[in-house]
Amino acid sequence: xxxxxxxxxxxxxxxxxxxxxxxxxxxxxxxxxxxxxxxxxxxxxxxxxxxxxxxxxxxxxxxxxxxxxxxxxxxxxxxxxxxxxxxxxxxxxxxxxxxxxxxxxxxxxxxxxxxxxxxxxxxxxxxxxxxxxxxxxxxxxxxxxxxxxxxxxxxxxxxxxxxxxxxxxxxxxxxxxxxxxxxxxxxxxxxxxxxxxxxxxxxxxxxxxxxxxxxxxxxxxxxxxxxxxxxxxxxxxxxxxxxxxxxxxxxxxxxxxxxxxxxxxxxxxxxxxxxxxxxxxxxxxxxxxxxxxxxxxxxxxxxxxxxxx
Amino acid sequence: xxxxxxxxxxxxxxxxxxxxxxxxxxxxxxxxxxxxxxxxxxxxxxxxxxxxxxxxxxxxxxxxxxxxxxxxxxxxxxxxxxxxxxxxxxxxxxxxxxxxxxxxxxxxxxxxxxxxxxxxxxxxxxxxxxxxxxxxxxxxxxxxxxxxxxxxxxxxxxxxxxxxxxxxxxxxxxxxxxxxxxxxxxxxxxxxxxxxxxxxxxxxxxxxxxxxxxxxxxxxxxxxxxxxxxxxxxxxxxxxxxxxxxxx
Numbered sequence: 001x002x003x004x005x006x007x008x009x010x011x012x013x014x015x016x017x018x019x020x021x022x023x024x025x026x027x028x029x030x031x032x033x034x035x036x037x038x039x040x041x042x043x044x045x046x047x048x049x050x051x052x053x054x055x056x057x058x059x060x061x062x063x064x065x066x067x068x069x070x071x072x073x074x075x076x077x078x079x080x081x082x083x084x085x086x087x088x089x090x091x092x093x094x095x096x097x098x099x100x101x102x103x104x105x106x107x108x109x110x111x112x113x114x115x116x117x118x119x120x121x122x123x124x125x126x127x128x129x130x131x132x133x134x135x136x137x138x139x140x141x142x143x144x145x146x147x148x149x150x151x152x153x154x155x156x157x158x159x160x161x162x163x164x165x166x167x168x169x170x171x172x173x174x175x176x177x178x179x180x181x182x183x184x185x186x187x188x189x190x191x192x193x194x195x196x197x198x199x200x201x202x203x204x205x206x207x208x209x210x211x212x213x214x215x216x217x218x219x220x221x222x223x224x225x226x227x228x229x230x231x232x233x234x235x236x237x238x239x240x241x242x243x244x245x246x247x248x249x250x251x252x253x254x255x256x257x258x259x260x261x262x263x264x265x266x267x268x269x270x271x272x273x274x275x276x277x278x279x280x281x282x283x284x285x286x287x288x289x290x291x292x293x294x295x296x297x298x299x300x301x302x303x304x305x306x307x308x309x
Numbered sequence: 310x311x312x313x314x315x316x317x318x319x320x321x322x323x324x325x326x327x328x329x330x331x332x333x334x335x336x337x338x339x340x341x342x343x344x345x346x347x348x349x350x351x352x353x354x355x356x357x358x359x360x361x362x363x364x365x366x367x368x369x370x371x372x373x374x375x376x377x378x379x380x381x382x383x384x385x386x387x388x389x390x391x392x393x394x395x396x397x398x399x400x401x402x403x404x405x406x407x408x409x410x411x412x413x414x415x416x417x418x419x420x421x422x423x424x425x426x427x428x429x430x431x432x433x434x435x436x437x438x439x440x441x442x443x444x445x446x447x448x449x450x451x452x453x454x455x456x457x458x459x460x461x462x463x464x465x466x467x468x469x470x471x472x473x474x475x476x477x478x479x480x481x482x483x484x485x486x487x488x489x490x491x492x493x494x495x496x497x498x499x500x501x502x503x504x505x506x507x508x509x510x511x512x513x514x515x516x517x518x519x520x521x522x523x524x525x526x527x528x529x530x531x532x533x534x535x536x537x538x539x540x541x542x543x544x545x546x547x548x549x550x551x552x553x554x555x556x557x
Contacts (some may be wrong), residue, residue, distance in 0.1 A: 004325075007346040010470070047376035057479055057538050067473070069448070069475065070438060070441075070448055071447055071448070074442060074532075075529045088403055090468050093450075093451060093466075093467065093468040093469045094468070094469070095485050096438075096450070096451075096517070097438065097448075098438075099435075099441040100403070100434070100435035100436075100437075100438035100439045101405070101438050101439070101441065101448070102442075103435070103439065104404065104407060104438070104440075104442035104443050105442050106426075107404070108404070108523065109402050109403070109404045109522075109523035109524050110403070110404075110433070110435050110439075111524075112432065112435060113432065113434075114434045122485070122527065123313075125528070126432065126532070127334060127335075127431050128326045128429070128430060129372070129429065129432065130430070131325070131326045131532065132326055132328050132335050132529050132530070132531065133529070133531070133532050134528075134529045135525060135526070135527040135528050135529075135530075136524045136525065136527060137524065137525045137527055138523060139523050139524070139525065140523050153342070156427075164343070173478065174446070174447035174477065174478045175447035175448070175449075175475055175477050175478070176473060176475065176476045176477075177474075177475055177499050178474040179474045180468070180471060180472065180474065181472045181473075181474075182470050182471035182472075183470060183471045185544065189469075189470065191469065202485065203342050207400070213543055219466055224345050226391050228487075231488075232486075238453075238467060238486075238487060238488045239467070239470070239471065241487075244429065245346075245347075245429075245487050246487075252556065253551070253556045253557070255454070256397035262322075263325060264322075270532075270535060273392055273556075274554055274556045275535075275538070276547065282540075286537075287540070288535075288537060289535045289538075290538050291539070291541070292538055292539060292540075292541050292550050292551070293538060293541065293543070294540070294543070294547050295538045295540060296543070296544075300541075301544050304544040305544050305547065305548065306547070308544060308548045309431065309547060309551075309557050
């Protein structure tokens with residue numbers, strides 16, 4: 001029994017999501033190998049080799065794999081699966097892009113965004129944006145699984161796995177990386193942040209969103225999030241969106257400012273440890289999930305809170 | 310360019326889903342059903358391509374019960390040209406959906422298949438990618454912008470941390486994300502016109518695709534409920550509570 005974990009990494013750094021996926025893979029059982037593919041794989045592989053419980057790290061570099069396009073990753077991983085019973089990958093935009101291609105080529109039904117490994121055939125995953133939880137059994141010989149990071153603790157760093165090279169697949173000509181435009185920020189990344197301050201439509205404008213939300217987030221060392229309503233209104237970029245159609249977060253502290261608490265938003269943050277809601281409308285559904293609710297004008301309360309923390 | 314747009318009939322976005330007491334699934338009886346919101350965005354994009362002269366024909370396809378025809382009609386009222394209903398009352402998993410769509414693609418020979426990035430019922434986020442793999446076509450997932458670039462397509466994708474642009478040869482599969490466009494409401498004259506548009510009826514058997522599920526649902530339960538919290542009087546009280554809880 002052996003499991004392949006596909007590492008998530010960017011700009012030469014291994015993502016913490018990989019540690020969480022290793023935890024999930026270890027629950028499945030058997031030997032856990034980690035595949036580091038793409039640009040900077042050489043500098044990322046030693047970090048992957050330190051993850052607790054990893055048998056070996058497979059490193060694949062090459063122009064075709066540079067940006068881990070789904071087409072190239074399919075060509076790399078599908079032949080490797082002859083030696084594995086399952087492949088686990090983080091349910092990030094990279095993982096979601098790649099995994100179903102591998103599953104289709106292996107003729108298996110993928111299990112998306114699992115939150116629990118019950119046994120080698122049984123897994124738990126949220127459906128309807130977390131409004132229902134489904135336990136499902138797979139009859140497929142091999143399992144292709146994406147893992148919701150917030151549901152598993154990160155594996156430790158006391159491993160010392162060996163690193164082996166794997167050949168990159170031949171070049172494909174159907175898709176080609178052109179460019180990327182990454183949002184530069186000193187704030188933590190939203191999906192993995194310990195604290196999140198989110199703003200909703202009540203902020204009223206993009207200027208007010210910045211003026212009210214950013215200082216509190218920076219004071220707390222928090223990531224900034226937004227409701228879909230705020231994103232739709234153009235107050236915040238889509239990358240900030242927390243909810244069913246955005247990012248799923250589960251920080252230690254989540255502060256919802258001027259967010260009413262639509263089902264779609266709650267789906268993305270209700271697993272946070274402590275939820276604070278600041279809203280003028282005391283009937284707002286967000287108060288039903290908030291540990292601490294403050295019925296107040298956010299334009300007064302948030303600057304005051306920023307001063308007091 | 311011919312565009313194929315798969316659409317799915319799902320529980321309406323604004324309905325609070327209820328888990329059945331016997332834990333076999335969620336209650337679909339007497340619940341408002343609508344087109345999957347991400348599929349509305351792909352229909353809109355295809356119709357805009359047609360209006361801009363880039364697309365020549367927009368064909369919508371839905372796999373589901375007889376009522377899925379209404380979902381196809383909605384797309385036709387938005388401006389799609391004709392529909393294909395693959396009729397089945399069975400639950401069809403993404404892999405089987407992808408296999409059926411691959412058969413439709415072999416018949417229809419579209420240059421582009423535009424799908425929603427995920428359906429808001431099972432949240433799988435698999436069909437478009439699986440379809441691309443089965444057809445050996447390139448894929449552009451989570452599209453924020455789609456541009457024609459000669460015979461190729463430039464797709465700007467929503468990725469963690471920003472945007473990424475890829476260039477795809479056609480035929481290709483593109484899955485759409487939220488910010489791509491804002492879908493229109495169909496006008497009454499267009500709803501009337503849509504009634505006359507052609508919808509072909511097929512079955513999974515007519516395509517020779519085995520749709521037997523690979524997954525068995527053991528149970529569907531309610532998520533763990535959050536216990537209600539407290540209201541605090543003012544900011545000072547909130548700060549005190551957060552300090553006591555060790556949150557700040």
